[in-house]
Amino acid sequence: EADIYQTPRYLVIGTGKKITLECSQTMGHDKMYWYQQDPGMELHLIHYSYGVNSTEKGDLSSESTVSRIRTEHFPLTLESARPSHTSQYLCASRSRDFDGYTFGSGTRLTVV
């Protein structure tokens, strides 16, 4: 039973379009993360948040932006999608006290 939800699950979109990938969690977790994963490759952190109004860029440079207006919601936006953005995007969260991470099912994005 998923406690962290990502939508859409799959998205095919044209170059230049603006898109927002949604991530919501119902666990009240403070910390949330966005990871990018190319096929057959490891995950790389692109954004993270410690809590409301706190966002930071991750290790991998990304043209995407994020916001954290509510604890449960951490959307990722691409203002102008390009084929190089084709990848899988995974959202994760963890609470301050819990060592484990909870991952969403991911959004597989294809930009044509």
Add this chain to the structure above:
Amino acid sequence: KNEVEQSPQNLTAQEGEFITINCSYSVGISALHWLQQHPGGGIVSLFMLSSGKKKHGRLIATINIQEKHSSLHITASHPRDSAVYICAGRKGGATNKLIFGTGTLLAVQP
């Protein structure tokens, strides 16, 4: 050198076999996570280890802090265990970012 390295990259086993996946990590990693990723892409957190050994069903994870090495074992493997198993090291400090290994693609054949 990657901060988290896994081996093997690919593993094929027959149903019932005992499976071991290894992970080595570098200084600065405060805890080790084992994750399972199925073909659909979703990831499930299996274990978090900072010392010792943990067991859940047929899965066993161990960690040796001195050697900076962790192993994931699957006993009596089954085709439904087929997935990518990912080792991820958690960096210390406020961020607690995960550094991921490249994963081990496991295929268990009936």
